[in-house]
Amino acid sequence: PAYRPLVPTVDTTRNQYVAGSLVRTSNHTLIVGAVGVGKTMTIQSMLDALPAEKSYCTINFSAQTTSNSLQDTIEGKLEKRTKGVFAPVGGKKLVAFIDDLNMPQKSKFGFIPPLELIKLWADNGFWYDRARCEAKYVKDMQLLAAMAPPGGGRNQFSQRISACFSVINMTQPSDAQLRRIFGTLLNNKLAEFADDVRPLGDPIVAASVDIYRAVCKELLPTPSKSHYLFNTRDLARIVLGVMQASKAFYDNKEDLLQLWVHETFRIIGDRMWDPADVAWLRKQLDERLSSTFSISFAGLFEEFGEQVPPFVNFMRSNMDVPPFEPVRDMGALKDMLTEKLEDYALEPGASALDLVLFKDALHHVCRIHRILSQPRGNALLVGVGGSGRKSLARLAAYVAELKVFSIEITKTYRLSEFREDLKGLYRQAGVANKPTLFLFDETQIKYETFLEDVNNILTSGEVPNLFPKDELGGVLDELRPAAKAAMAGETQEQLMAFFLERVRTNLHVVLCLSPVGETFRERCRMFPGLVNCTTIDWFTEWPADALYEVATRQMASEDLGSEEVKKAVCRMFVTAHQSVEATSRSMWLTIRRRNYVTPTHYLETVRNYKALLAEKRTELLSKSNKLSGGLTKLDETRVQVADMKKVVEHKQVVVSQAKQDCEELLVQIVQDKRVADEQEKQVNAEATKIAKETDEANAIAQQVSAELEKALPALQEAEAALNVLTKKDISELKVGTPGAAAIWFNAKRIGPYITGSPSNWVSV
Numbered sequence: 001p002a003y004r005p006l007v008p009t010v011d012t013t014r015n016q017y018v019a020g021s022l023v024r025t026s027n028h029t030l031i032v033g034a035v036g037v038g039k040t041m042t043i044q045s046m047l048d049a050l051p052a053e054k055s056y057c058t059i060n061f062s063a064q065t066t067s068n069s070l071q072d073t074i075e076g077k078l079e080k081r082t083k084g085v086f087a088p089v090g091g092k093k094l095v096a097f098i099d100d101l102n103m104p105q106k107s108k109f110g111f112i113p114p115l116e117l118i119k120l121w122a123d124n125g126f127w128y129d130r131a132r133c134e135a136k137y138v139k140d141m142q143l144l145a146a147m148a149p150p151g152g153g154r155n156q157f158s159q160r161i162s163a164c165f166s167v168i169n170m171t172q173p174s175d176a177q178l179r180r181i182f183g184t185l186l187n188n189k190l191a192e193f194a195d196d197v198r199p200l201g202d203p204i205v206a207a208s209v210d211i212y213r214a215v216c217k218e219l220l221p222t223p224s225k226s227h228y229l230f231n232t233r234d235l236a237r238i239v240l241g242v243m244q245a246s247k248a249f250y251d252n253k254e255d256l257l258q259l260w261v262h263e264t265f266r267i268i269g270d271r272m273w274d275p276a277d278v279a280w281l282r283k284q285l286d287e288r289l290s291s292t293f294s295i296s297f298a299g300l301f302e303e304f305g306e307q308v309p310p311f312v313n314f315m316r317s318n319m320d321v322p323p324f325e326p327v328r329d330m331g332a333l334k335d336m337l338t339e340k341l342e343d344y345a346l347e348p349g350a351s352a353l354d355l356v357l358f359k360d361a362l363h364h365v366c367r368i369h370r371i372l373s374q375p376r377g378n379a380l381l382v383g384v385g386g387s388g389r390k391s392l393a394r395l396a397a398y399v400a401e402l403k404v405f406s407i408e409i410t411k412t413y414r415l416s417e418f419r420e421d422l423k424g425l426y427r428q429a430g431v432a433n434k435p436t437l438f439l440f441d442e443t444q445i446k447y448e449t450f451l452e453d454v455n456n457i458l459t460s461g462e463v464p465n466l467f468p469k470d471e472l473g474g475v476l477d478e479l480r481p482a483a484k485a486a487m488a489g490e491t492q493e494q495l496m497a498f499f500l501e502r503v504r505t506n507l508h509v510v511l512c513l514s515p516v517g518e519t520f521r522e523r524c525r526m527f528p529g530l531v532n533c534t535t536i537d538w539f540t541e542w543p544a545d546a547l548y549e550v551a552t553r554q555m556a557s558e559d560l561g562s563e564e565v566k567k568a569v570c571r572m573f574v575t576a577h578q579s580v581e582a583t584s585r586s587m588w589l590t591i592r593r594r595n596y597v598t599p600t601h602y603l604e605t606v607r608n609y610k611a612l613l614a615e616k617r618t619e620l621l622s623k624s625n626k627l628s629g630g631l632t633k634l635d636e637t638r639v640q641v642a643d644m645k646k647v648v649e650h651k652q653v654v655v656s657q658a659k660q661d662c663e664e665l666l667v668q669i670v671q672d673k674r675v676a677d678e679q680e681k682q683v684n685a686e687a688t689k690i691a692k693e694t695d696e697a698n699a700i701a702q703q704v705s706a707e708l709e710k711a712l713p714a715l716q717e718a719e720a721a722l723n724v725l726t727k728k729d730i731s732e733l734k735v736g737t738p739g740a741a742a743i744w745f746n747a748k749r750i751g752p753y754i755t756g757s758p759s760n761w762v763s764v
Contacts, residue, residue, distance in 0.1 A: 036231025383539025
């Protein structure tokens with residue numbers, strides 16, 4: 001297949017024969033060779049050709065591999081025969097292929113625990129059950145391992161370990177072998193192309209080999225460029241990229257050379273963050289173009305402004321198999337991606353992506369889409385926070401019609417929850433057969449063991465012991481009808497191989513990491529699959545036009561009075577950000593201290609300006625309203641004062657009249673007071689006189705009271721005599737009957753005290 005090209009050479013055939021002979025005779029074998037010489041590919045071809053009585057499993061070591069995880073992985077491939085004895089399933093013999101044997105970290109005592117476990121088993125045929133502390137004998141298993149020489153995260157181990165293996169050394173292929181391998185592939189692809197294009201296979205491969213050798217010699221890894229790890233995989237990717245050309249659209253030399261330069265920049269140039277390195281690569285390509293193809297770099301890309309355009313295969317959506325061609329109209333590309341961005345926001349469960357599609361963003365979308373469109377294409381997006389890695393990856397996945405799968409980190413998220421998410425990912429890609437993008441961000445790496453599982457996905461496609469045996473049976477049963485339709489076999493091994501092949505076909509991994517600090521370098525060293533099995537796209541600093549466009553987008557809703565003022569403010573943002581970047585670089589060169597200025601800081605600056613602008617506008621509007629209200633009150637007060645002045649003038653007339661009346665009344669009061677004073681004197685004199693008469697009357701009253709007290713007994717007697725009178729006596733008195741003389745006498749005596757002295761009888 002295209003992702004695993006294998007062209008036999010003398011060395012590969014020899015090594016494959018020797019290793020196969022050792023494996024067939026059950027000898028533990030170790031193949032040593034530099035990265036990219038074809039160890040894994042040779043071993044995989046040999047394993048695929050094993051006889052039916054042998055099976056195999058692949059185990060990828062990393063810096064996080066422990067003896068526990070190795071033991072659990074191998075035991076997951078075994079079944080219990082008798083008490084304490086385990087053997088491969090189905091009575092077969094198991095070949096355990098261990099890749100990157102010397103990757104695990106050394107313990108503090110200087111040994112490598114997984115290798116010591118292997119030596120324990122190789123010498124004694126057993127290891128121990130860690131829970132019961134009982135011996136577990138493992139039968140019918142042999143080891144086949146591969147590793148690169150020590151260095152770059154790979155450790156040296158003692159001869160005690162290497163003595164367990166038969167060692168085979170694989171040397172670096174020569175330039176002639178590389179030209180033969182990749183020339184065979186490319187010439188076979190170009191066999192049916194036009195006459196101008198068909199002879200270009202060998203020259204392109206020769207120029208690619210020269211570029212590869214120059215890159216390996218000049219661009220060595222350094223602490224700040226630890227990802228400069230180039231091997232023949234990169235050369236293979238360049239040639240496979242050129243093989244994306246189609247006969248109908250690549251009918252001349254210039255088009256194919258443009259594609260070759262583009263692929264070289266994508267594989268080698270995209271991982272460069274230093275402009276000097278990019279310029280060096282461009283110079284190398286210019287020299288190869290001039291010497292081999294008699295054309296300059298500037299002349300080849302004259303119609304594109306002497307810049308390498310992005311190549312895409314989604315611009316011609318009306319074709320069943322759209323060609324992989326350069327973008328000649330960046331405006332049309334931007335319009336199309338903007339439309340895709342709007343369509344993505346309408347997808348159920350998807351949130352709108354706040355993206356500004358400036359020139360660099362368009363290039364990154366095209367690069368990510370190119371990676372996702374390739375078989376088993378995986379990407380490593382390296383950039384500081386806020387550079388748009390995840391958002392651009394989601395847009396590229398939507399354009400490539402991939403379903404994005406991502407995990408959600410919580411406080412209680414552990415390795416078990418991560419494994420459950422991976423199960424769902426494998427079911428989606430392997431059972432449901434859905435093309436899927438696994439988007440994994442550095443903020444989601446809660447434990448470094450997460451990266452070990454991701455490293456296994458990238459290198460072999462299999463996460464050891466992901467599914468327990470009971471769950472694995474259910475997964476394989478769901479997959480059985482599809483495997484039967486594809487004639488992939490129905491045994492458990494065949495179903496498992498079909499499941500993993502489906503996963504690797506449908507699953508694309510995109511890692512988003514930051515180069516800040518030492519973490520990125522350590523992860524590249526500890527997990528080699530992050531670099532070797534991915535295509536790196538480095539997100540460099542935003543250029544001035546990108547900064548300006550982002551600021552313009554952010555300030556679109558703001559009213560600054562005029563467009564000129566708004567443009568000036570946006571340019572001010574760009575100048576401020578770039579000046580801080582320049583000062584940070586100067587500080588690094590001067591005092592060797594880093595100050596990272598990220599796009600997030602730039603966006604926060606613009607947002608803070610907008611927030612401060614809104615705050616100040618609110619504050620000024622409040623003050624303006626207060627001032628306007630005060631002026632309104634002053635106007636109202638002025639009117640009221642004028643009205644009050646008129647009232648005061650009228651009242652002054654009334655008051656003056658009232659004052660005059662008061663003065664006249666005061667004069668009258670003074671006169672009346674004089675009269676009252678005189679009357680008071682008279683009243684006082686009368687009062688004195690009356691008081692004197694009152695005293696005299698009181699004296700008379702006392703005298704009369706004394707005399708009355710004396711007369712009261714006689715009065716009481718008279719009243720008593722009067723009470724005994726009857727009607728008859730009154731009648732006699734009226735007619736003057738005898739005895740009247742006495743009555744008359746008495747009447748005259750008491751009359752003065754009652755009614756006066758009687759004058760006749762009737763009055764009596």
